[in-house]
Amino acid sequence: MLTKEELATIRERAERATPGPWKTSQHDQYSLDIVSVPEQEVICWTDSFGQGARDGYFIAEAREDIPKLLAEVERLRRLVWVMNDEGEYRFGYAEWYDFHEGVNERLEGMRNE
Structure with missing residues (x-):
């Protein structure tokens, strides 16, 4: 079970990150950029194939998933x-x-x- 302190730490990390949403964008044949929308600021990049690509898609979606999950945890705890x-x-x-x-x-x- 997560403590209130652990949840607060996760929330702080999410709030300090570049605002979302984020998306993936094919940079070249070998790399996949994770970029902010609409600014198109590159957050990070990963390989565009195999596990690197799967990780890139996960990172991009996590920007919106984490705040939603935190809100659901708080709702359920109440x-x-x-x-x-x-x-x-x-x-x-x-x-x-x-x-x-x-x-x-x-x-x-x-x-x-």
């Missing part, structure tokens, strides 16, 4: 089982995934029931 005033558990939103003291222990207990 969605937790919470106890209502009658002591019944239900799905609900908490300010943060650890909003209630011991929520992880309560969830584990519920899984074992």
Whole structure:
């Protein structure tokens, strides 16, 4: 499980990177550029064949994928089982995934029931 600090570090790296979107562009017969759109600034390059090309496509897509994944992690961490005033558990939103003291222990207990 990622800690809040690890997620914050990933978010900081994404925010410091050249703004996206990024795309791949064939530079020449042997190299593939990863460029920002619309500026066409070259971010990096890799081989245009084999694993290098697959890595290049991954890098280009990661610029938009990482912020989306971070947002989804945050959304899911806010969605937790919470106890209502009658002591019944239900799905609900908490300010943060650890909003209630011991929520992880309560969830584990519920899984074992």
